[in-house]
Amino acid sequence: MSDRRAESALSDQFESVEQQHGADLFGMWIFLATEVMFFGGLLVAYAVYRHAYPHGFDLASHRLSVVFGTVDTAVLLCSSLTMVLAVRALRLGQRLPSIALLLATATLGCGFLVLHGTEYYHEWQEHLVPGRYFQFEGPHLTEAQLFFWLYFALTGLHSFHVIIGVVLMLVLAASVFERRLDAERYIALEVSGLYWHFVDIVWVFLFPLLYLIGLR
Amino acid sequence: MSAPIVAIKVYLKVWGALLLLLALTVAAAYVPMGEFHLPVALAISVTKAFLIVFVFMEIKWGGRLLHLAAIAALLWLAIFFVLTFNDYLTRDLPSALVR
Numbered sequence: 668m669s670d671r672r673a674e675s676a677l678s679d680q681f682e683s684v685e686q687q688h689g690a691d692l693f694g695m696w697i698f699l700a701t702e703v704m705f706f707g708g709l710l711v712a713y714a715v716y717r718h719a720y721p722h723g724f725d726l727a728s729h730r731l732s733v734v735f736g737t738v739d740t741a742v743l744l745c746s747s748l749t750m751v752l753a754v755r756a757l758r759l760g761q762r763l764p765s766i767a768l769l770l771a772t773a774t775l776g777c778g779f780l781v782l783h784g785t786e787y788y789h790e791w792q793e794h795l796v797p798g799r800y801f802q803f804e805g806p807h808l809t810e811a812q813l814f815f816w817l818y819f820a821l822t823g824l825h826s827f828h829v830i831i832g833v834v835l836m837l838v839l840a841a842s843v844f845e846r847r848l849d850a851e852r853y854i855a856l857e858v859s860g861l862y863w864h865f866v867d868i869v870w871v872f873l874f875p876l877l878y879l880i881g882l883r
Numbered sequence: 884m885s886a887p888i889v890a891i892k893v894y895l896k897v898w899g900a901l902l903l904l905l906a907l908t909v910a911a912a913y914v915p916m917g918e919f920h921l922p923v924a925l926a927i928s929v930t931k932a933f934l935i936v937f938v939f940m941e942i943k944w945g946g947r948l949l950h951l952a953a954i955a956a957l958l959w960l961a962i963f964f965v966l967t968f969n970d971y972l973t974r975d976l977p978s979a980l981v982r
Contacts, residue, residue, distance in 0.1 A: 688885055693948050700956035707960045711967050718971070733909065740905050748898040751939050758888050857941075864939045868932045875924035879912035882920070 676852040688854055695858040699865045706869055709824065713817045713876065716810075723810025725881025727803070730795060730811075731818070735786050736878035739779055740870060746775035747867045750860045757843060760850040766840050769856075772863065773836035776829050783826055790815075818877055825873060828866045835859050886944035897938045904931050 681687035717724045753768035794802035795815050803811040839856055842848045848856055908927040916923060937943045942953055 685885070689946065689948070692945070693952060696949050696952035696956075700952055700959070703956040703960050704963070707963050711963055714964065715967065715971055718968075733912070737905065737909050741902060744898065744901045744905065747901075747935060747939055748894060751894050752891065755888060755891070755894070861940050864935050868935055871931045871935070872925075872928050875908055875912070875928055879908065879924055880920070882915055883912045 684851075691854045691858055692861075695861045699861065702865060706821075706824065709817065709821050710872075710876075713821065716813050716817065717880070720807075720810040720813065723807035724814045726805065726807055727811035727814035727818075728877065728880045729883070730790075730793070731878045732786065732789070733878055733883065735782060736874050739782050740874045742775050742779045742782065743867045743870050746772050746779070747864050749775065750863045754853065754856050754860050757848065757853045757856055758850055762843060762846075762849070765856075766843050769836050769840040769843065773833045773840070776833040776836065779829055780826060780833070783822065787819075821873055821877065825866065825869055828869070832859075832863050832866055835862070886941040889938075893938065897934050900934060901931055904934075 677684050677687060681690065749768045749771040753765050753772060756762075756765035756768055790796060794800050797812045797816045797819070801808070801812050801815070836859070839848065839859055842855070904927050908924055911923050911927065912920070936953065942949060
């Protein structure tokens, strides 16, 4: 039985399951490297303008809620824990715990999106969305608008990644449920875990760069 | 090639450390440090990222190829930053970008 499973888990182009496993992991890491460059473009733009307008950026950042940002971060860090535990559970053949942990990861991801949606809603009400209704007291209106442009671009792109991750977790949970993934064929889960942790890492940098600049 | 199955305790410890570092980075934002705000915040973020990459993303147990891919990502990001700032910090800029 286990022999046949290992057979079916192996694609034609690979010599062994080990080789296939290594190729899958390498492919994901290369993808994540391109993602680093994807976010890198916006981060460089952020760095250039923050360097040019330090004071305007400090003042604009003070309009964001540190409490929300901290809870956002904590939620994502917890979701990374449930993710590694889901992979571990599946590798040990614990099918139902693995499904439960994947659903927990998806739920935490949704929690993050709801929190962030609430923040966006507050910012919309406070006229902090760049455009013709943008309002900012004092002489730093243009600079603050630039900060909020970068804030919405960076967090929007990040939230988009979280949405993809949540969908991925639900698909994976269904695959484990239908036994298309199991203790021998867990690579899809492991590789998706790498993606989820990457999204977590992006937020680990966005949080202090957007919410915690300038003395509070 | 595949990473060993690690005890849950290891993951819980890393998770605890990540939450502690989160508390630390928030606390640091309220300490008057002048110019040192950004370096301290970034140092804490790098430590958190390192923990996630090392244990959660299993780079600790990964082969050389994976190490290379991870380092390449950082190297290219560094080139991006260094070459961009090489320009912005040394060239005559339109008045809007000068402090």
